[in-house]
Amino acid sequence: MGPARDLAIVLVSGGMDSAVVATRVCQNHEPAFLHLDYGQRTEARERRSFEALTQYFGVGRRLVARVDPLGRIGGSSLTDLSLALTDTHRKDSNIPLTYVPFRNTHFLAAAVSWGEVIGARWIYYGAVEEDSSGYPDCRERYVEAFNRLIAEGTRPETRLAVVAPLLHKRKWEIVREGARLGTPFQLTWSCYGGSEQACGECESCRLRLKGFREAGLEDPLPYRERS
Amino acid sequence: MGPARDLAIVLVSGGMDSAVVATRVCQNHEPAFLHLDYGQRTEARERRSFEALTQYFGVGRRLVARVDPLGRIGGSSLTDLSLALTDTHRKDSNIPLTYVPFRNTHFLAAAVSWGEVIGARWIYYGAVEEDSSGYPDCRERYVEAFNRLIAEGTRPETRLAVVAPLLHKRKWEIVREGARLGTPFQLTWSCYGGSEQACGECESCRLRLKGFREAGLEDPLPYRERS
Secondary structure (H helix, E strand, O other): OOOOOOEEEEEOOOOHHHHHHHHHHHHHOEEEEEEEEOOOOOHHHHHHHHHHHHHHHOOOOEEEEEOHHHHHHOOOOOOOOOOOOOOOEOOOOOOEOOOOOOHHHHHHHHHHHHHHHHOOOEEEOOOOOOOOOOOHHHOHHHHHHHHHHHHHHOOOOOOOEEEOOOOOOOHHHHHHHHHHHOOOHHHOOOOOOOOOOEOOOOHHHHHHHHHHHHHOOOOOOOEOOOO | OOOOOOEEEEEOOOOHHHHHHHHHHHHHOEEEEEEEEOOOOOHHHHHHHHHHHHHHHOOOOEEEEEOHHHHHHOOOOOOOOOOOOOOOEOOOOOOEOOOOOOHHHHHHHHHHHHHHHHOOOEEEOOOOOOOOOOOHHHOHHHHHHHHHHHHHHOOOOOOOEEEOOOOOOOHHHHHHHHHHHOOOHHHOOOOOOOOOOEOOOOHHHHHHHHHHHHHOOOOOOOEOOOO
């Protein structure tokens, strides 16, 4: 046995990107899985994937918490059921309507608070800048700004940094890396529709399917039969 | 009537500092009051002060939300009932045990998310750096880092900035400013004990009473009779 491994928190949504990150972390660190319920329409299904991944990797250190404010303010088609998923953009903005205002700051804040208490060294998070939806809180400059915030806003003895290893990866590269590491893609969930079978047609399904296609691999997830 | 006033969110805890900030904001901006319940032992009492202040200032735009992760992780004597309020510091740290890990990031994140949805221009927050308890997330460098995070992590069209007008004020100056502006101090609550009458002896009561004493003013709040 080697020396004790660093404790690393992974934000595990249940989607494929964070599952690939989780696979890597479980191989290199002492993992702690964090899942946030922010009132998104697909939470029940994503939560099942989170539980399945936790069990698959045998992770004992886990925390599920709610991000209550995001469910109360609306403004995104992922949390506000009065907005249709088919409306993709507001007229005055390049940012998609699926954008949840400042969402990742709530997630990372939860990870930092937990990390200070359990003495974690790293926070791994599967944000993807390129080949994704153009959310402002999925960019390298955002991650850098967040790391400065940790340095200023925590105990002087706290050593905690956010790592976003997929930031500059294309979706097909993430699929390839997951396949190489042994990520159980069949346990993950990406569809915004949130029924028993993935729809294959929403923005998120299309991105996922394109990634598998370009990687030359087959997505093990069953998709709804198209009529 | 002058031009339409900027919409400003105020973090209103129910304490005296945020009540002074709220007084100023109500005189200069269109106010929106935000209160966060983070599982602190005194929440029920603080919530009553928040409601009383909201009614006093006639503020229609209000949001109360929970910060669920902080209640789940413990690590602070304000949220973890297994820690005594009389234990003031951990042996290995200069930061008091009442410090709630990264707490203000959760608060400000809620304000930014809400602010993006309602189109606010400012977030007012009553953090006090000097003459306070030495929390890392109550310092000017923290506020600056948070404003960079907003710039990187929100829609390009979002104009939102955190203002912490009390940051460099001493407690007695805050009392004086509140008295000048007409802050209803009798509606506020500072005691960590959280019973019907303030204890007058906890860290927070002592800081408040010292502030009134040094300002040469009387605190209108009733305190428990000392035996």
